[in-house]
Structures are given as structure tokens and as C-alpha cells.
Amino acid sequence: MTTQTTAAKTPDTPTPAAPRGLVGLPESAGRALATAGGVLSVISTFLAWTWTAEFPGDLTVYGYPGGLQVLVLVGGALTALFGLASYNIKGLRWLVPAGADSALKLAALGTFVTAWYTVIAISVQLGGVVNLEPGGFVVAAATLLALLGALALPFERPAPDPFDPEDTGWEQFRHKARHQGAVIKAAFATGPVKAPTRKLPGFAEILVIVAAMALGLLVFTYGIGTEYDELFVGFLIIAGFGFAALFKAGLTSRVSAITAKHRNVTLIGAFVAAAAFPFTQSDDQYATIGVYILIFATVALGLNIVVGLAGLLDLGYVAFLGVGAYAAAMVSGSPSSPFDFHLPFWASALIGAAVAMVFGVIIGAPTLRLRGDYLAIVTLGFGEIFRIAVLNMDGTSGPDITNGSNGISSIPNLNILGFDFGQEHTIGGFTIARFANYFLLMLLITLVVVVVFRRSSDSRIGRAWVAIREDETAALAMGINGFRVKLIAFALGATLAGLAGTVQAHVTYTVTPEQYQFAHVVPPNSAFLLAAVVLGGMGTISGPLVGAALLYLIPAKLQFLGDYQLFAFGLALVLLMRYRPEGLIPNRRRQLEFHEEAQAPTVLSKAGA
Known part of the structure; x- marks a missing residue:
């Protein structure tokens, strides 16, 4: 027994390296930088980004976000929220049942893309960066820092699949490609699974369904009511990354489980939310x-x-x-x-x-x-x-x-x-x-x-x-x-x-x-x-x-692209089918078919779930 313990402490025993992120920063520094960058992004939306109202949305007002600033405000708030949740704060555990790291990366990336898209659009349309006000520079720096901090969070590198010496060259190439894809995917993989939170009471679950329906109505109403092209493009960016972040955090799965439990309430709530749409116009x-x-x-x-x-x-x-x-x-x-x-x-x-x-x-x-x-x-x-x-x-x-x-x-x-x-x-x-x-x-x-x-x-x-x-x-x-x-x-x-x-x-x-x-x-x-x-x-x-x-x-909203409309649309479909072939809201059976590494559930959901 003593011999084995001594041997385990010998210098010859390899020590597993701590997982690192894509950016060479300490984990604690990256987490703090991402959270601070999200907060600073929110603050920057209350500053003027340009001096003239010629850019749509009127981004010249101090203290009142407008146009694309509202979208960056949402993205910055999500980034800051997931950043705080990554510290395992007790009140935020329910929002990130699958971990906050992957959601933080996606939220920071979406906020960065939206902010820099806005800054570049202002510079191009108005004739240079000279047309930017201090708020434009602040939001560009804040979102960049938040993204760098998020990418500094560690991820586990998956072990490569063992090669069979009888594999053909093509099969070995597929093994290598699968391993490289897993490495890239792991960079945005969910963080460590948190301990299960306590079960919500019935009335709280009903309130969650109501909140989800209200959020869906708000997002749909905002998207359908975008008044100019730049705003709709920014909406697509922040909505896509935002919902992806919620999915990686495990929040959508938790809400889906609640809606499946209360199917009749969900159906009635969805009908009421949809019926309220004409009254918002x-x-x-x-x-x-x-x-x-x-x-x-x-x-x-x-x-x-x-x-x-x-x-x-x-x-x-x-x-x-x-x-x-x-x-x-x-x-x-x-x-x-x-x-x-x-x-x-x-x-x-x-x-x-x-x-x-x-x-x-x-x-x-x-x-x-x-x-x-x-x-x-x-x-x-x-x-x-x-x-x-x-x-x-x-x-x-x-x-x-x-x-x-x-x-x-x-x-x-x-x-x-x-x-x-x-x-x-x-x-x-x-x-x-x-x-x-x-x-x-x-x-x-x-x-x-x-x-x-x-x-x-x-x-x-x-x-x-x-x-x-x-x-x-x-x-x-x-x-x-x-x-x-x-x-x-x-x-x-x-x-x-x-x-x-x-x-x-x-x-x-x-x-x-x-x-x-x-x-x-x-x-x-x-x-x-x-x-x-x-x-x-x-x-x-x-x-x-x-x-x-x-x-x-x-x-209907991308008509400004002209001849490139179908190209952009087709490219988006190709990317979606590549990274989510089972669809946006998949049937559980099909999700398992496309993700062989997923563990089979004890009870499969119904076809209409």
C-alpha cells in the first residue's frame, strides 16, 4: 500500500494539464473580463454612437437607447447575466442548469457581432469613423473585451477516436475530421453540469409558461415591426445567438419540460399570445x-x-x-x-x-x-x-x-x-x-x-x-x-x-x-x-x-439584398442543416438519430411534443 502511494507521487507520473481556453488568459481573469464587458456594453447603449440622425434609428441621444442600441443592450445584459451565473451564484442557478460557460461565449459573440456591425455600418454609410461619437468607441471596445474574456474560459479537449489499422485512408480521414470538429465544438460546449435545483411549485411553472409566451410575442412583434434593413439584420444576429445561448445554458430544455408537463396550459397560452398580436399593432x-x-x-x-x-x-x-x-x-x-x-x-x-x-x-x-x-x-x-x-x-x-x-x-x-x-x-x-x-x-x-x-x-x-x-x-x-x-x-x-x-x-x-x-x-x-x-x-x-x-x-425583410437574397437565405439553411440537422425544435427521436453521442432518455417524448 505504501509502495503504491509512493509510486503515485513520483515525478514520472504525468500530471494532466489544466484545460485552457482559446485565449491565453487565466480563467478567473477571463470570467471577470467577460462579465465586466457585458456590463460596460449595457452602459454604452445609453451614450450617443454618432452625431447625426442620418443613420436610421437616431443613435445620437444620451440616456435613451434606440434602434440597434436596444439590441446591443439585450446582448450585453445576457452576457453580464451569464457571466454572473458562471460564478455559481445561488439565485442564478435555475437559469443555467447545464452550465453558464458555453452560454456566456455565445452571448458575448452575438453582442460583439451586433455592435461591430453597427459601428461598421455607421462608418460606411456616413463616410468614416470620424462620424462615431464616444459611445461608438466604448461599445466596440467593451464587446471586444467581453468576447476575449469569454474565449479565455477553459474547455475540455475530447480524446481522439482510436484508429483501426485496417481502416482505409478515407476512413482515417473521417476519424481525423470528426476529432477536429469535436475540438471546435467543444470550445462552445456546455460547461460542467450544475447540481439539480429544487423543483418549482405548480403555480411557478404556470408563471414560467406565461413568461415564455410573453417573450415569444415580444420577440415576434419586434422582429415583424423592424422599420429598416439594418435593424432587422441586427435583430437576426442577436436573436440567433441569444436563443443559442439560452439553449446551451439548458434553460430552453427546462422550459420545454415544463410546457410538456402542462400541455393544455401551453396550448391555451400560445393561442392567447398569438391572438394578442393584432392588438399590439x-x-x-x-x-x-x-x-x-x-x-x-x-x-x-x-x-x-x-x-x-x-x-x-x-x-x-x-x-x-x-x-x-x-x-x-x-x-x-x-x-x-x-x-x-x-x-x-x-x-x-x-x-x-x-x-x-x-x-x-x-x-x-x-x-x-x-x-x-x-x-x-x-x-x-x-x-x-x-x-x-x-x-x-x-x-x-x-x-x-x-x-x-x-x-x-x-x-x-x-x-x-x-x-x-x-x-x-x-x-x-x-x-x-x-x-x-x-x-x-x-x-x-x-x-x-x-x-x-x-x-x-x-x-x-x-x-x-x-x-x-x-x-x-x-x-x-x-x-x-x-x-x-x-x-x-x-x-x-x-x-x-x-x-x-x-x-x-x-x-x-x-x-x-x-x-x-x-x-x-x-x-x-x-x-x-x-x-x-x-x-x-x-x-x-x-x-x-x-x-x-x-x-x-x-x-420579406431581406428584399434589400436584391439578387443576393436567395444566396444568403440558402447559405443560412446550409449552415443550419450542418449544425442542427434535426431542426430548430426537434422531435426527441430525431434528435437522438442525429446525435449518436447523446444518452438515450428513459422515456421518449410523444411525437407532438
């Missing part, structure tokens, strides 16, 4: 974007049944939206319609949904025996057939039903129980205009679709869809009627798309074939719908809703 400008986002999101959620649950790759799904829109337009009293009908909305909505379901069964019955790429090609062909068919039904190339390229126009506004959706109404002292009315109507339809998706995914047929998606051959061997199950998914998805199309027809006043192409400049189209499902997270409820909102809002 002073005019109908941004409510217009909101109603189109809801239409896009509802259709994406319907596609999520087909792609996310059943695993059927449908590239012509937007055609079902067009079927519902055309069917509703023909029976809603439009003078361009060949049918002299003016049915109430509930009847036109049922007709649009039923016709779309019939088309879904007609198209799905002969094609759903195909799999994979073959099914995708057939559905893509259906989408083009629909567009060409309605284009040729102009009375010249075919029967006079859809007016060809002119479409069905002058669709009247909805009138439900005497409530005219085309007129302004005053509710509780707030004036609600046309698009706000349709926003609230579309919100109700979205709620119906969410309930249908949730009930379907939790049912026996929903479990059969997941089984088909995971392994169709194994599912068939277990006695599942694969064709019937896939046909139900196809028909249900088509029905929900047709239901959304009935509202779209009245919102846009006109339905034309160009609106329902596979790839169109303005969503919704089949390519953007599929991207919304994959980006948000297949098999979930909130994933496609968030993905659709981002995919509609970002292109």
Missing part, C-alpha cells in the same frame, strides 16, 4: 404579414403529417392549397366564377376541404405504393399537372372553369353572422382592420389544425404512421396495413391544406395558377413548405409553425 401593415405567416404555417403543419409523421416525401403539396382556394373561390360569389353561387363561409370551407381530400385520395390511391424518390417525383408531377390544368381551363385550351392565367378575381370579403371581415371594427378600444380580422380567423383555423395534429399523432393511427416512417418493411411485418395508413395521412394532409386555402382565397381576393408553383418567389410553395417542416423540426407541432414564420418573415 397601430395599423394593418404588419398584420398583413402575420395572416400570411399563419396561412403558410397551417399548410406546413398539414404537410408535417405527411412528411414528419408518415415519412412520405410530397413535393406537390401546395397543389392541395390551390384546390381548396379555387373550390372556395368558385362558390363564394365571385363574378369571375362560372358557378352562380354565394355560399356562407362555413359551407365554402367544407367544400374546399372536401374537394382537397377527394383529390388527395385520387392522387394517393395509385401512387402511395411507391416509396422514396419515386413517390417524390410523382407528387412533384401532380403539382405541375394541377397548375397547368387550371391554366388551360380558360375556355380556349379547355373548358371555361378557372379563367386561365387571369384566375378567379374579385372574391368578396367574408361575412360571418353579420361580422364583415373587410371592415374596421373596434374591440375594447382597439381598432382592428381587415387583415387583423383575417388574422384572428386564421388563428382559429390554425388551432383546429393543431388539435387535429395532436390528436392524430397520439392515436393508434399516429403510432402506425411513425412505424411506417421508421421502417415500413418492419411495420408491414407487424401487421400494419401500410397502404391504408399512408392513404389516410395523405388525405388528412390534403384536407388541412384545402381548409387553409379557403381563407387564402378571401385574403388575396384573387387566386391564380402562378401562386401554386413548386418554387415561387413568394411562399407558400412546395419547396418552402418542405423547408419549413425540415427547418422547424419534423414530427412536432411548434417546429413547422416556427419554421414557416422564419421562412416567410426573413425573405
